[in-house]
Structures are given as structure tokens and as C-alpha cells.
Amino acid sequence: MNILVTGAAGFIGSHLCEKLVENEQVHVTGVDTFIGPTPPSLKKANLTRLENHPRFTLLHENLLTADLERLLDHVDIVYHLAGMPGVRSSWGKDFDPYVTNNIQVTQRLLEAAKNQPLQKFIYASTSSVYGDKQGKVAEDTSLTPLSPYGLTKLAGEHLCYVYRKSFAVPVITVRFFTVYGPRQRPDMAFHRFIRQILTDDTITLYGDGHQSRDFTYIDDCIAGLSAMVDKDGLIGKTINIGGKERATINETLAIIEQLTGKKAAIEYLPALRGEPKHTWADISNAQTLLDYDPRVALREGLACEIAYIRSAYAL
Template sequence: MKILVTGAAGFIGSHLCEKLLQNPNHEVIGLDALVYKSPTPIHVREYNLRYLLAHDRFTFINQDLLQVPLSEILPGVDIIYHLAGMPGVRSSWGEDFKTYVTNNIEATQRLLEGCRKYPVSKFVYASTSSVYGEKTNQVNEDAKTEPLSPYGVTKLTGEQLCKVYATTDELPLVILRFFTVYGPRQRPDMAFHRFIQHIRQNKPIPINGDGLQTRDFTYVGDCVEAIAATAYAANIIGETINIGGKERASVLDCIAILEDLFGKKVDMQLLGKASGEPRHTWADIQKAQTLLGYQPRTDLRTGLQAEILDLSQTPYL
């Protein structure tokens, strides 16, 4: 089976490629533009690829999805995992929004056009819990989508584009909505990465809001198990599926775990509430459990311990 992963050098993308290559029947093509405006520096994404580049069933294409000749990569591809895009809620405001439109909407549309000429058996679109906006209770896939940020708007637009092609061209679409993924290789702009680095450097942890906001934290290893399961899952075409984690907690709960893991109290710097972020997220994952056999296994303490270890062993930090 030939599989294309866009955004292959990213946090989730690199883990997914490694997971897919554990199956000897998989050949993986990784596409990544290594966009310089991304929250993840280029040298970090190059480091993410270090194991993949040595694998004989992995091919890396360092090109922009808006420029790469799709006629050279799509023929013979069975599954597309479309993870490429510009991430991050806080940086999606102002002039930078243009970058989000380019990478999250225009690039998606071009890939979808390519699938009209070179059909695939599954097109898996990586979306986000940000499309839901502010919700007070556990949210299932039928909940109203009300994004609070320009980033969320672009990801929801990507979903809608995919649905248009699914309707007009019978694109075999599956949408996955990820909830706060963390773990080794997490982006430097994300909270846990910043918290851990500040603790290591004896700096106060910057916290947006009061710290009582909660998230459904999804360990990256659990997340890629769910993504990879779509390759062979039956009866999922046309479905939108939440991918949440094993444990939901507040920011202050997470800091308490980090204090215990580091064996010391940490100082906190309370900042204003970040624009575009919901106060709470909580995934209903019943559909993922039923359709994908998904069962998140990694608790927050174990996952944070793995991220701390990874950061301590990363040579560029």
C-alpha cells in the first residue's frame, strides 16, 4: 500500500510516518515544504525526519504543496493523510492570516483537485477541536461548529472544501478532529513544551488566563494509533471523528504534575486570556472507539514524563 503523508516533518506527521512504516506492506511518501513561517523551526523539523530518511520504504519530498507536480506523486497512491498546514491559534490574527489561508485552504484545494485526476481509496483530513469553539460539556461530532479564531476558521473551511469534493467527485473522505495533542516533538509554541523549557531554565511559567481552563489532552502515540487505524477500518468513508485523550485536566493540574516530576515548586506568571481559545475542551470519542477500535492508553503523567525525557535528549536545545 502506497501512502502519502503531507506535513511529514511536523510533530504529528513524523510520528505517523514512523507508525505506518512498522507495517512491512506500507510504502510512505512524506511531503513537507519546511515552511519558514511555521511555529516549528526548520532545523526542528529536519531533526524530526532523522529516523525516516534512513528507511528504505520512505521517500521524502521537500516541496510546497502549491508547487509540487502532483502528476509525479499521486499516481498509485492508495491513501492520503493530509496533515500539512499552518498550526497555532494565537499567531493566526492580523497579517499572518494570509499564511493560514495559503497553507490551510489553498494548499488543501490544490490537493483535492489532484485527487480528481488521480483517485485514492481514502483521503484523511486532519482537523482540530478548534472548529467547535466554546462548548461547556463533552462534545460529539454533531455539535455546532463555531470557531473562535482565524486558525479555526481556516481548518473548518478545509473540512468544507473536502466535503464539496466528496459530494461532487465521490472523494473517499474521512475527517479527524484532534484534541490538544502533546508528547515528544511537540511544537515549541505549545504549552507543555514551553512549560518544560521554562522549568529547566528556572524561569517562571507563563500562563494565559487563570490556569483553571481545561483541555482534553491527547498523547501523540495514541493519536497516531487512531490515524493509522483508518487505513484498514471499514465503513468510515464520509465520517467525521473526534480523537481525544485518556485524561482531561486543567492547566494548574498539569503544572502540579510537572512540579512532582521535576521535584520542585515552580513560579507562575499569569498573563491575560489568549484571544481565540475556548475555556474548556472535552471530546466524546465513542465514534472513534466504535469505528477505529480506538482506546487512548497514555495518562497525562506518563505522557509528560515522555516529553520531558525527549526534550532533555534533544541536541539543539
């Protein structure tokens, strides 16, 4: 089986590629153009375990210009994880890369996919498409994104829908809820908090810290994603991938302080535009369709991310 993973050098992509090649019947082609908030040096380090793997091939290609029909030739499953992430930097003149990398790239890939006998086309979306909601959100909840980033990911979902309806592209949509753990992007909150507290820098916290998130540890996220290879009845479905427990930002900072043995100096800044106050995933679909069962508690996951940050920055 041949699987294509776009965004293969990223946080989620690199972990997914490692998991997929555990199956001796699978060959993975990873594509990445090494852009975005993660420095190329960290992205290269993400792929260390895959560098010499006989069933992994890395292509340094830009999906905006690559020959995608050639890329998809003989591919059975596509995981489309590539995109421009981040709410904070999607406003104003910085919006252009979000349009090209989240909308245009997705359209180009779907256009190439319509001519291929794919088994599955898995599109990575985000909880940002929901906007600000109270309580658990199921996949059929109304979608009212609060940021330009969320809008571009929702546009990608709509493109997937029309290509499935018009050309039978076998699309599955996955919405991630705040994934964290080793290799998390440097612009994400836990990565920033841990690095700042370990280097005795002031932690910059946007908002009052009472905002809460459904935190999803990377291993749980990958378990859900990789299960899609062998599961039937997924085409046309949208699936939330959430975590084992929710917490406020203040609660997570208290855990980081305990695990590092250091007291955080916190500078409270105005809340960011485009960020919901709370997120909470209804994972019933994932449990039913994927046998999804998130297992990693927040304290355990944060300990693993702290170990990664110490190693990555020699702290």
C-alpha cells in the first residue's frame, strides 16, 4: 500500500509517518516544503527516525507548483496535513499565505485526485472552524470560525465536499482539537510556555488564563489518524479528534510549574482576536468509527513535552 502524507516534516505529519511505516505492507511518501512557523532545523530533526527508513521517501516539493498527478500516481491513500497554521498571524497582509497554502493547494490536490483511483483522501481540518461554542461540539454543529485561518480551513472542507459530490473523491475530514506533545510547533502555547519557564523568561499569556481547551496528546491523535487506513465506512464522514481531558490555561501552567520545579513569571496580555474562549470535542463519531480511545492524561503528556523541549534546545 502506498500512502502520501503532505506536511510530513511537521508536528503531526512526522509522527504519523513514523506510525504508518510500522506496517510492513506500507510505503510512505512524505512531501514538505519546509515553510511555516517551525524553523527548518526543527523540521529536519522531526524526520530523524525516518531518514534511512527503507519504506519512507521524502520529497522537498512545493504543492503549489509540483506535478500533482505524477505525485499521486499509484498512491492508495492521501493524508493532506500540509497548510499554513496559526490564528494569530492570519490577519491583515499576512493572510495571503493562508489563501495559497490552505485553499489553493487543497484545490490543486483535489483536482489531481479526481483522476486517480484513490481509496481515501483524508483532509486535516481544525476545531477553529466551530468558532466559540458552549459545551461539547459535535460534527454537525454550526460552523462560525472567528479567524481568517479558520475560514481558510473551512474553505478546504467545502472544496473536499464539492469534489466528493462531483467527482467521487473519497474524502474524509478530520478536525483536530489542540494537539500537543513532542515536536509541537514553537508558536503554540505549551511549547512557548515550557521554553519560557525553562529559560527564566516571562511567560506571555494572551487573555486571563481562564480560557479552556480540549487538549489532545500527539500519540492519541496519531492513533485516531492511523486507524483510518484499515477502517471501512469512513468516506464522506467528518470526525473530531479530541483529547482525554480539558483544562484552563491557568491549570496547565500550574502543572508545568510543578513538573519543572520553577515558578512562572506571567505577563497577561489582551486576548487574541479570533481565539474561542473554550473548546470541547464530542468524540462519539471517532469512538464509533475508529475505536478511538484517548489515553494520555494532561500531566503525563506535558511531562513528555517538557523532556522534548529540554532536549531540542539543550536546556
